[in-house]
Amino acid sequence: MASSPRPGWQLTSDLDEFHSRAATFLHSVPALHTALLSVTDMLRTRGLHVYGAEDPLFGIRTGGNGVGGASDGEGIGGASGGGGVSGAFLWTPPHLLALSPLADDAAEELAGVLADAGLALPGVGAESATAATFSAAWQRRTHVRAAVSFPQRLYRLGTLTPPEPSPAGSARVATGADRALLARWHGEFHEAIGEKGAMDAGEWADARIAYGGVTLWESPDGTPVAMAGNTRKVAGQVRVAPVFTPAGLRGRGYAGAVTVAVSRAALAAGADEVLLFTDVGNPTSNELYQRLGFRPVRDFTQYSFTR
Template identity: 30%
Template sequence: MKKWRNMDVSVEVNKIRLNQGRWEKMTVFTYNSPLEYESRVQSFLLENEAMHNLPLGIIQRMKTDMGRFEKEPVLGYLDHLGEIKTVLMRTPPHMWILASHIELSDQDINILVHFFKDNHHPVPGMIGASDNVTRFAEAWKKAVGVEYEVHMKQKVFQLDEVLTHQKSPGHLIKATEDHAALAREWMHAFGQEANVVHSEDELNEVVERLLNEQTLRLWVVDGEPVSMVNQSRNTPNGTTVSAVYTPDAHKRKGYATSAVAALSQELLGEGYQFCCLYTDLSNPTSNGIYQKIGYKPVGNSMVVNFI
């Protein structure tokens, strides 16, 4: 399997001429080196670290586990007079990440549309701040004649301190190889709930990695696992909680809340300054329970697929 190389160069790939017939000082830069890229975009992303946990986490992974990425990522940002307007990145075959804590202008969106078109970049979907993603989706639809669908509306939460709460019976344990079959079953069910389809090979690879990295946790009651939670990607100062799942037979008993609270406390105790997570806005229950244990909203995110 061919892997991409970490080249120690950066390249300006595009400068867009606008319809007014003049050169605008706006440029999309792309980088071949994650280290060089990080040095340019990290301070921008850290202005809202929890909201930008996805691109920050991916950059961290690139520095430590390049072999995870089978195809060369696109690592870019939109520059205006030396200032970053938005970070954009993609790790094929996944969707584009549009990371910015500022509202992009119509001109910014236009530049991005031209960048994708002129460089023949596939655009299967996009995730990022809701307003910016919505406006890009409309512009892309108009420019290339494709439709899009909103896959999920999300809220990003950040926790700095776990609040006192009513703990459910049970305790948190690290999942081991003995739990591999259960982990595969629950990760598959979690994907179905999130409307994300994984092949059997992908599922096996994910579970094997989580068990090897010892990030997967189970909430256990009387020796029986009843809920699941995972520590996902890290940012420079924080970490992400993900894959929160409880099978139907054990729902509405507070197990997921207790599992997330216990893992969050464990991670803060290890020295992380904060934990963050995504929630599905269509599920008001999960949005409420996380706030009870100390998670606070930091922004809205949206996932769109182009069809």
């Protein structure tokens, strides 16, 4: 990796180098690194420009300590647990900077390194304390305005508890014949949450179909009525995303049924843990996933930066 202008952080545009140096650290606590793990996996399997035309940027921090555990007891592998690595980030322009949980000094250091490099970041997404510290430091360095754009909660599956009664119908894995439907629902999902998708809808559908990464719930007559996506298994974890039911079909139990189906399939395929993110401001989804057996791990926050 190229030397950074500040001690601790090293930056690179070489995905293989980043992966070789950061993998042990990221695998040390996969739940808290789930976004970095899944994005890195997608870049390795679908190409460096799957999220956009610009080259991604990666970084690791060596030395120092990782972030200690919160009330969930979830810690971060620091210098001793990650081969000397105590932090990591990746940036796939034009999307948000994605950070591992960081100690305050590491987050502030990184803001200085990236500001000195002249980068124009659109925002940041990370564990909430890390995101807040980085955003405050970025504001001081660059005089942008930072605002919370999407508060999230990470959940981990405990004991899977199917809804009773389950809606009529059954689950099946989406295939190439479903491509147009998946692309359309991908767009509708992001429109519903008010967030631009990280990938082109067609590319997203192709990537997911390639590894069986979307499960559909069908009514008894074979009509798809909901979908649940899943990331590929990385470091023993699978993340459910997205879960979507078209507006006119909501409130009938389809989202719960398809989430159970995709979670059960992940466990059957050997996943050690099944994760998902929710919108903290959506009580309906948070209550649903807790009824299904998901338990809160930690809160994450996305900030947008504007001039």
